[in-house]
Structures are given as C-alpha cells and as structure tokens.
Amino acid sequence: MALESLRYRRGSLEVLNQRLLPGQLRYERVGGVERAWGAIRDMEVRGAPAIALLGCLSLAVELAGGEGPSEDLGALEEFVGQKLGFLLTARPTAANLGHEAERLRAFVRQRVETPGVTPQQLRESIIEYIEGLLEKDRRDNRNIGAHGASHILGRVPGGGPVTLLTHCNTGTLATAGYGTALAVVVGADRVTANGDVANKIGTFQLAVAARHMGIPFYVAAPSSTCDPTLASGRLIPIEERPGTELTHLGGVLLADPEVDVWNPAFDVTPHELITGGIITEWGVFAPSELCRALADRGKR
Known part of the structure; x- marks a missing residue:
C-alpha cells in the first residue's frame, strides 16, 4: 500500500512528517492554518501539489470547526483571504498553492455575490470546494502518468x-x-x-x-x-x-x-x-x- 502524504476527513487533517523518514513513519495532527504553515515552511510536507492541498485543507478544518465570522458574508470572505495570504508566505518557490488560493478567492467572491446565500451556506460550500481538490489531484496525477507513459x-x-x-x-x-x-x-x-x-x-x-x-x-x-x-x-x-x-x-x-x-x-x-x-x-x-x-x- 502506497504511503499517503495527507490523511483527511471532514474536520480532521494529519500530515506525514517527511523529515522523519525513513527512520520514523509518523502522522501528526494539523488543527489549522498556523500548524499547516509550519509544516510547509519546515518541509515536513514536500511536493508542490501536496503543499497546496495541505494549506487549503487546513483552512477547511478551521471552517468545519467553526473558526471565523458566522454572521456576515463579507467578514467570512475576508477571514478566508487573510488565512490564504498567510499560507502563501510559507514557501515562495512552489506555484501550486498560489494558484489554488487565487481560484478559491474567486470561488468565494462568486458565492458571496449569489443572491440569498447565508454565511453558513458559504462556509459549507468553501469546505466542499476544498474537499473536491483531493479527488481532482488524484485524477490529474493519473492523467499525467498516462500521458507520460504513452509519450515515452x-x-x-x-x-x-x-x-x-x-x-x-x-x-x-x-x-x-x-x-x-x-x-x-x-x-x-x-x-x-x-x-x-x-x-x-x-x-x-x-x-x-x-x-x-x-x-x-x-x-x-x-x-x-x-x-x-x-x-x-x-x-x-x-x-x-x-x-x-x-x-x-x-x-x-x-x-x-x-x-x-x-x-x-x-x-x-x-x-x-x-x-x-x-x-x-x-x-x-x-x-x-x-x-x-x-x-x-x-x-x-
């Protein structure tokens, strides 16, 4: 069975601390954005796609746990933007996290402008959007492998x-x-x-x-x-x-x-x-x- 860099379920996230490999195989809890920032900065997680996923999923964990404003759409949008901006300071070279943050901001803006959306609905839709990145990553990777093998x-x-x-x-x-x-x-x-x-x-x-x-x-x-x-x-x-x-x-x-x-x-x-x-x-x-x-x- 292949190792997993991340383990996620709604409200819970763990990262495999790659700095301990191969001597230790240890998954550590990521309770929010600040812990994810440290894991990214200290290279506990490596690889541009995994860095982007860890950052976004850590935000989903915070939102699922009730962090951030709960009564105002604009305040919740600002909260998400601040968290993403903080995550982007962790590693300057990898591009994936920046691109995912940009897309997520655009998604949040679109939802905020949708008539009738409540703060709770916005929160739920952000979590679902981020969770969708997991399957997209796996699908994209399979396609990369297939295209590469065929070409070679x-x-x-x-x-x-x-x-x-x-x-x-x-x-x-x-x-x-x-x-x-x-x-x-x-x-x-x-x-x-x-x-x-x-x-x-x-x-x-x-x-x-x-x-x-x-x-x-x-x-x-x-x-x-x-x-x-x-x-x-x-x-x-x-x-x-x-x-x-x-x-x-x-x-x-x-x-x-x-x-x-x-x-x-x-x-x-x-x-x-x-x-x-x-x-x-x-x-x-x-x-x-x-x-x-x-x-x-x-x-x-």
Missing part, C-alpha cells in the same frame, strides 16, 4: 525496454496519494512562460547530463504549477534553506563554525534542456508551447 513508450523503437531516471519527490508523498511523475523523470515547483522550470536542487545537472548523452528529458507537473506571469526562470523566487541543514547532522557540527553557507532549495533548468517535453494532466507539450496551450484551454 511511443518513442521507443520496436517497443523495447525502457530505463528511466526520476528526480525529486514526484510520487505519492508529493501529492494527495497517487503521484505526478511516476517514472517520467522530474517534477517541478514552478514553470515560467518560456518553459523554464524550477525544481529541487540537482535537476539542472541531470538535464545537462541528459542533453550531453542524447537522453530525452521530461518534466511532469500539473497545470497549476505553470506561472505565465513570469517570463523566464530568472524571475523565479528561489527559496534558501537554513545553513545548518548542511553544517549539522543530528545536532552535531560538521563544519567550521564560521563557514559561510549558501543553501538554495531549488535550481532552474532552462527550457532548451527539456528535450522530451512537459507532461501535464492535459497532455505533453513542448516547453515553449505549454503556457499558451494551457491559456487556450482555459478559454474553452
């Missing part, structure tokens, strides 16, 4: 065996429980308008090596990872982790106390190195075509 196998002469290298957390622990990349090579935390990709450190080196060896290089990511507002990877905010992650192990100092440390959590892979394509739940696209294709699809 279609390039193999005579249907011979395929050897694939994966990088980054793109399986069940990065999502709601199914996985994005499966065995399709790398995941992504943000894709810019020209097809440049930010992903966990080490992705760029693999892309360079694959290009040199003539091996197709793919990125697998849901459409919510794409950020057409950024022209290129040079504009992606790259999160830096504490230097102690490199200088300490189990609380033991392994380096000179005065050593300077640069510890970026991500690197950027230029679009020209993504020779296989970018795999989404809607199909496989050339990097330069991805954002335009997704924009066109969104107009339908």
